[in-house]
Amino acid sequence: MALPNASTSSQKRFIKTLLAIGVASVTSQAFAQESAEENVERIAVTGSHIKKGDFQSASPIAILDEKDIEGVGAVNVSDLLARIPSVYGDTTGASSNISEQSSGLNTVALRNLGASRTLVLVDGIRYVSGTSAGAGYGVDLNSIPLSMVSRIEVLTGGQSASYGSDAVAGVINLILKKDFEGVGFKAQIGQSGESDKDKSDIELTLGTNFESGNAWFSAGYSSDDGLMASDRDYSRVHKSAVDSDGDGILDTAQFVGSSHILSGRIGGYKGDGTPFVRTPDVETSDAFNFHEYRSMLAPTDRIFVASGLNFDINERSRANFNINYARVDSTTFFEPIPLDTRNDIFKLSKGGSTGIDIATHPWFAGTTLGNNLLNDGITNLDDVSLTFRRLYEFGGRGAENTRSTFRVAGSYEYDLTDDIYFTLNGTYGVTDQNQKNNGDINLDRARYALTIEEDGFGGYQCSDDIARIQGCVPFNPFKIDGISPEAVDYLAADTNLSGTIEQTVITAIVAGDLGFAFSDDVDALGFAAGVEYRKEEGEETPDPLRQGGIVRGAKIAKTQGSFDVVDAFAELHIPVLEQLSFDLAVRVGNYSSVGSITNWTAGFNAPVHDSIRFRGAIATAVRAPNVSDLFAGGTATAAFVFDPCDGIDNSTSGNIAENCRSISAIQNRINTDGSFTLTQVEQQNTSGLLVGSPSVKEETADTLTLGAIFTPEFLDGLSVSADYYDIEIDNAITNTDRTVILNRCYSADPSQFDPQCAGTVVRDGRSGAALEVNSASGNENIIETSGIDLEVAYETDLGGGDLYVGLSANFLDKYDITGIESGDTQSLAGEIMFPELRFNINTSYTLEKFNVYWQLRYWDETKDRNDNTNMTEELNSIDSAIYNDLRFSYNVLESTNLFIGVNNMFDEQPQELTANHKYQQAGTLTNGSAFNLTGREYYAGIKVHF
Incomplete structure (x- = not known):
């Protein structure tokens, strides 16, 4: 089969x-x-x-x-x-x-x-x-x-x-x-x-x-x-947080979009030569x-x-x-x-050249776009700031x-x-x-397809003889509809992985x-x-x-x-x-x-009374690095990176500034513009790989749990348990934060500074912007978390039927991550993925052939960042979320059960998070691990057992 x-x-x-x-x-x-x-x-x-x-x-x-x-x-x-x-x-x-x-x-x-x-x-x-x-x-x-x-x-x-x-x-x-x-x-x-x-x-x-x-x-x-x-509706338009009044604080969620657009963006123009216009309205903006x-x-x-x-x-x-x-x-x-013709195809950032003359290349000569670029004093594609296209x-x-x-x-x-x-x-x-x-797209083939000549029949062909034999077809990435189906057949590259x-x-x-x-x-x-x-x-x-x-x-x-x-x-x-x-x-x-690892646990049970039992345990726990930690070839990441060189000028002091200025592209930009200030595009386009490292060691943890269970004799069917937990993980394995990599590298003594940061950083040779920052796994952090779990369950007869009510809650007291090398601590308790209170209430009632089940889920109000300094409190504050789920079932026969239910009964909508929020997940404009993305959902079904 x-x-x-x-x-x-x-x-x-x-x-x-x-x-x-x-x-x-x-x-x-x-x-x-x-x-x-x-x-x-x-x-x-x-x-x-x-x-x-x-x-x-x-x-x-x-x-x-x-x-x-x-x-x-x-x-x-x-x-x-x-x-x-x-x-x-x-x-x-x-x-x-x-x-x-x-x-x-x-x-x-x-x-x-x-x-x-x-x-x-x-x-x-x-x-x-x-x-x-x-x-x-x-x-x-x-x-x-x-x-x-x-x-x-x-x-x-x-x-x-x-x-x-x-x-x-x-x-x-x-x-x-x-x-x-x-x-x-x-x-x-x-x-x-x-x-x-x-x-x-x-x-x-x-x-x-x-x-x-x-x-x-x-x-x-x-x-x-x-x-x-x-x-x-909440996710239809990609939004960013912007500073609308110029006070340096992000205060408004609005559409900004991408400069990589369908019709192409060349410098300040679209592919047809008209100016690129960015507005906060997705309907009128040229942004993507x-x-x-x-x-x-x-x-x-x-x-x-x-x-x-x-x-x-x-x-x-x-x-x-x-x-x-x-x-x-x-x-x-x-x-x-997205395609950046200059850097992706011709590798300008690594010392390459397009070789495209604006005045003579067919894709520019005599066009509105070409004329506008020439009027701006741009005669070679190498000198255009942006060559973006979708x-x-x-x-x-x-x-x-x-x-x-x-x-x-x-x-x-x-x-x-x-x-x-x-x-x-x-x-x-x-x-x-x-x-x-x-x-x-196959970038090697794209280079051939942009190096063209007249074909003698009023059109153009790829200049390289071998490329033509292999099916090379010219393409124009600088305008809308500039890539023919034949060019797509030549250039398209479906990739795979097993x-x-x-x-x-x-x-x-x-x-x-x-x-x-x-x-x-x-x-x-x-x-x-x-x-x-x-x-x-x-x-x-x-x-x-x-x-x-x-x-x-x-x-x-x-x-x-x-x-x-x-x-x-x-x-x-x-x-x-x-x-x-x-x-x-x-x-x-x-x-x-x-090598060798040892773990141990010591615990106790103390049923001191028919109604009360105490329990607790202390333990060490170890996580040895897995195959990915040790050997991963890499997974791509586009997580935001803060470049320590951003904003540096000739008057800035310290090791970071001196090391930044030692890079010629950064110093040239300071000399020209007064400072090395990254554009939004440059800030958002630092790619990288997360890779493994054979030198990573095991992480160790000390854990403590201490609790009590109460089952009162005076109320049959009731049980209550409360357990305190405390976990501390040392030498926690993670891929080093890419911003941390840059900060460590550029904080070094200038006499020992390595501009490539041991091969992890690649900068644009012309603009100085960080193009790649790669991160290997390592033993980076100390993680500490503590809190209380509460469980309540009650079962009783009611009205001829059976009633069950249960409460399950977590109270988070602490979740801190401390960098072993830097000593800096992030206190995350109270942030979106670390709510201080989270609980469920479950209720089930069965009467003969009928059952109803209801669950209420609560996620506490949170912050996006506890250490927020660049966003208004309104944008940084996240409301609590309450979800109600309801299910009815009925045994129509001894062997047959019909059921119908609704989850998120009141259609609770998720809190909007912009691209600048720490916990926003790409494609959602919110966080799907914390909040319901779908809205109200209905289901129905049948179960048969005979």
Whole structure:
């Protein structure tokens, strides 16, 4: 069976999946043995390898069950997790749409500490990353079928002693259903209140219980049409913050737009020779509006097949087997690619020359544009300030990504004695990514196509004989409709990228009771000890055009690398009294990349009364650098860079000024203009790559959680928990901020100043503006965060039905990032992505066949920047957001349930953020990780189980 557009390796794995499903069905009967009449129930608790029926975690665990999954109409794991106050979307369809390598991803982060510090497990076993090896690390939640998830356990706090690297912020463990019986079918459709963003989801699950186990199979398809920026009023026009009264403070959000326009901009003119006019009205301005073309939420199509088998082999041994395949197709659209003829094609900024004479070149001679340039004293294209153009003739630009994830996991458990058991777990996972980018231009061919001569028939041809043989056709990028279809055929360059991420994990554990108890009133000491081998591999290969920098898209190098680790770990559960127990864990790992690492955890449980239990844990946690941190060839970034040379003149003192003036292009500009003051275009066009570094070391964290659980006897059904957490990460791995790179470099002693900043900075040889600032990963920061999690749940009978009310809240006290080298601290608590208060209220009422579920979500009022100095308080202040979701369901038959729901019932609109705001996400004019982008959404569906 072949899937269109899928890679060959993905097709093979898909076929293997189907074969394995068939084998599983046969094996379930072949290995079924009569189970023991009496079995000690062992409950696996996230955060420990010790399985005990009465085990209670020393760290807080938030649990989402099936009523939570169904209550909000979630069709994707990320839809559900993003509603938990301690969880933040790390990379979503909104936040990644401007990144080709990450478009269409859905990853998740606890405590806003990043996906790479949040470990995602399925049934307690690691899951392979779905993020491009050149762009980062994180499990793509699109690849995990929600239909077979029984519950989700979210365990916060450092968990590296139990699970190894990456569990700095905590663990998200998806528990699959183990005993599905019968046939289940679900179909759901949805649409926004604007009659767009259509969604559909179809799932089929088959399962059977037999005498000693269960086998199941599930398959599904879902699609989401996504949104363009132009589909919503708040994002239809790209806006910037401007200073309207000249007092140096940005005070007004208005359209500014881009100088790269469809008809071309040459100096102060458009391609037809008329003056370029910029106004704050998009209808009258000549500037380009990005949001006519950009995606806001990437459309996706997803298919999955999954199967599981668990059975008792005999009285003393059990086995479990899971296999799944998922494929996600997404397409992200961008504005037509920008072209700067002088610098992109002829490389003036690096010492090249156009060789185009305004008076004689056919594209200028005798034209209104050429005459105006000559009247301005410009005789050569080298001397024009701007030669910008949008290549709209090349069609819509976009990134098409196909990600295929295949994973197989199995476990075998054998009872060595009645109290001690051996477990062997293994998993192999692989994610293939194939990316196609269209709408780009071959810059080498463009140079030939602009070097032209008369063809003898009243027209023009490319001057180079070989180029003509290869199909060279002249083109005119300086005017509208200046690129013929034949020229597009010659110049167009669709680029591609392919990559693979592989993960292999084998874990062997011996666990159980030691047979010793401190008294008859408590259980025996529990223990676990084991070893684990893990190997992570990744590669990413851009096509030769991208690797060679021959196209306008950012140059990307190949990524290839791997590391492995062997861990040894041990745990103890020590019941001292009925009212007190301790948990201890230690893990020692030997990494091929960074050497030896040690983690430990110490926690306690103190049920001092039937109504009150105290708990707490202190731990160290470690994140070793992943494949991307170590080996990434690079992902493009256009994040804003502040050039320390901007504003320097001959009177400015200090190392920075002296080093800036040592660059001839900057000094020449000061001599001519009085100062080196960058234009808006120059400020916004510093590109760069984020790359890995083999010298990066592990980061370490100290974590503390301390809490209490109150279950009053006087009010049956009520439970309240409050937990304080404090996390400090030292030597935090990140790509060095590109502004920091410039500041460090230019602050050096002038006698030791390197103008290329060790090869990371490229400046325009004529204007002095920074064209590229590249950043490698390093151990840059100290991150400190603390706060309180509050959970309240109440269940009771009401009016003949069952009522459930739950509150989940996070109070953020601190989130500080301190630069290790500079000592400067950013205090982020209270900024948009770090609200001081975030909570959900969930209410469910069931009366016979009827259920209603309501959820209220609150995001506190925030600031864009706590240290704001350049924007009015009105623009910097962000209002709170409240969302209401409602769902009704009714069992029309014992086997059939109908449901209908609405999310964002009151059509809460997001706060507008301009391009100058710190947290604005490209293509949204807001922030899709914090605020709802779609508006009101309706959905309806049917569930059948027989």
